[in-house]
Amino acid sequence: MPFINAKFSTTVSPEKEIELKSALGDAITLLGKSEQYLMVEIEDDRRLYFGGKNDQPIAFFDVSLLHSAPRKSYEALTQRLCAIAKDIMDVDGSNVYVKFEETENWGYDSFMF
Secondary structure, three states, X not given: OOEEXXXXXXXXXXXXXXXXXXXXXHHHHHHOOOHHHOEEEEEOOOOOOEOOEOOOOOEEEEEEEEOOOOHHHHHHHHHHHHHHHXXXXXXXXXXXXEEEEEEOOOEEOOEXX
């Protein structure tokens, strides 16, 4: 039951949005999760500042998942998300943050996992 909220300081075109959605669906498998239950939110034109500046493209990925994954998997996903930000949105990895949040309680379709 993963959820990825991807925020960008720049505009995401409809074509880039589809690319991002597909790339995130593939990337979530690094945590042993499936795109089948992945929910993605893509936000563009956010007022993001990094180090007090916003003169370069910036990205923030907030990844929530049911239970946990090994640290190596988090590291691999961080690398992949930075590559996605660079390849699709031209955001340098030095301007990307990735946050992971684990939860034991997750509801779906009127029941709890």
